[in-house]
Amino acid sequence: MEKINIDGQEIFLSEPEEITMDFTLRGEPLRQLLAAWVLVSDNDFPLHPRLVGKPGTGKTSVGMAASKMLNLPLYIFQATQDTRPEDLIITPVIGDNGKIKYVASPVVSAVIKGGVCILDEGNRMSEKSWASLASLLDHRRTVYSIIAGIKIKSHPNFRFCTTMNEDASTFDIPEYIESRLQPVIHIDFPFVEEEIQILKTNVPYAEEDLIMNLVNFLQNSHHMNLPFSIRDGINIARYTKKWLAKNGGDPKQAFEKSVYMICGDIGLSIVKGEYKGNGIFGF
Ligand SMILES: Nc1ncnc2c1ncn2[C@@H]1O[C@H](COP(=O)(O)OP(=O)(O)O)[C@@H](O)[C@H]1O
Ligand SMILES: [Mg+2]
Structure with a gap:
């Protein structure tokens, strides 16, 4: 000191x-x-x-x-x-x-x-x-x-x-x-290009496919007034990669599993295009 x-x-x-x-x-x-x-x-x-x-x-x-x-x-x-x-x-x-x-x-x-x-x-x-x-x-x-x-x-x-x-x-x-x-x-959620860049900077070992799926998920969430953030996105990418490294299997299933484990039912329904709500940000 x-x-x-x-x-x-x-x-x-x-x-x-x-x-x-x-x-x-x-x-x-x-x-x-x-x-x-x-x-x-x-x-x-x-x-x-x-x-x-x-x-x-x-x-x-x-x-x-x-x-x-x-x-x-x-x-x-x-x-x-x-x-x-x-x-x-x-x-x-x-x-x-x-x-x-x-x-x-x-x-x-x-x-x-x-x-x-x-x-x-x-x-x-x-x-x-x-x-x-x-x-x-x-x-x-x-x-x-x-x-x-x-x-x-x-x-x-x-x-x-x-x-x-x-x-x-x-x-x-x-x-x-x-x-x-x-x-x-x-400070609002980042634009698509910025969000892609932020995800790549934080999880440089994630494949392009994973990044694009994530950005779609995040941008849809932002537009639907849901609270899922870049921090959640980074965690989903990291957990998807960890799951696959440990257990192998289908990358799409691993991605959906991570979304569910990090963002719950609502997150998964966004990924599947099934979300029907009005967002949950109360402000
Ligand atoms: N401009 C940026 N460049 C790189 N990573 C970023 C950037 N903005 C956010 N992140 C990533 O997203 C996460 C959440 O951002 P943070 O600045 O902690 O949000 P907030 O302070 O608004 O809660 C950070 O841990 C960081 O890894
Ligand atoms: Mg902060």
């Missing part, structure tokens, strides 16, 4: 994410995000967008792809209902010698190192936690750690975005925080 000194206080930093995978560059959302982060003059500062959409539409991946394009280290903080303000800033932990050491969260490590921070699933955490980031997300660009008794000014390269699932609004985020999380970038 890297260690730095701020106002006489020793702080240990979180490690950036190691991302080895390639990303399919989603034209419009990526353009919108990168534009929010551009600086147009010396006294300008970046915006902090909200990436909003249904689960599995690729929100987190858009943030990751952007950090890769900018060649900045990436830090991801997974927000939950239990996230406390200090979890976002600096937490005290007992070191090997029994002494307290201060560990910077991924958010604050990005602030210090000048990296990209994705605060993932931001609408799962409470107003109290968001409040601890208020001064970071406006012109002050400064975060305060009450626990370590220090004030940290952001590195000029610090960039921030948060993702929010449309279906998981655990907490309503107050207006003064929402106004700091602008603009809103809506």
Whole structure:
């Protein structure tokens, strides 16, 4: 763990994410995000967008792809209902010698190192936690750690975005925080070509036939307002290949079995062209 000194206080930093995978560059959302982060003059500062959409539409991946394009280290903080303000800033932990050491969260490590921070699933955490980031997300660009008794000014390269699932609004985020999380970038399911590319990137050993069957299944599901996502598609491809490697047999049957095991009856009825419902997204 890297260690730095701020106002006489020793702080240990979180490690950036190691991302080895390639990303399919989603034209419009990526353009919108990168534009929010551009600086147009010396006294300008970046915006902090909200990436909003249904689960599995690729929100987190858009943030990751952007950090890769900018060649900045990436830090991801997974927000939950239990996230406390200090979890976002600096937490005290007992070191090997029994002494307290201060560990910077991924958010604050990005602030210090000048990296990209994705605060993932931001609408799962409470107003109290968001409040601890208020001064970071406006012109002050400064975060305060009450626990370590220090004030940290952001590195000029610090960039921030948060993702929010449309279906998981655990907490309503107050207006003064929402106004700091602008603009809103809506992320929808990918177009056919992008979806093919994403599946190929994630499951490069899947045959063309399997990929095309999957894309048909996914695109039909998107049009029918069903919640099956790229993540489900990737899992179906992987399980189909695993099943065949272990048991052999007919690839079509293995595909249908995987769809059933991952997306249930409704998924299978889509593949068979027998689905008669109206979708189950309730929003
Ligand atoms: N642009 C992309 N390039 C490569 N893989 C992607 C891309 N978008 C999504 N994926 C794949 O789909 C999965 C779901 O995407 P993710 O970004 O986690 O969705 P969300 O954050 O909206 O729930 C990821 O694990 C990733 O493997
Ligand atoms: Mg996500």
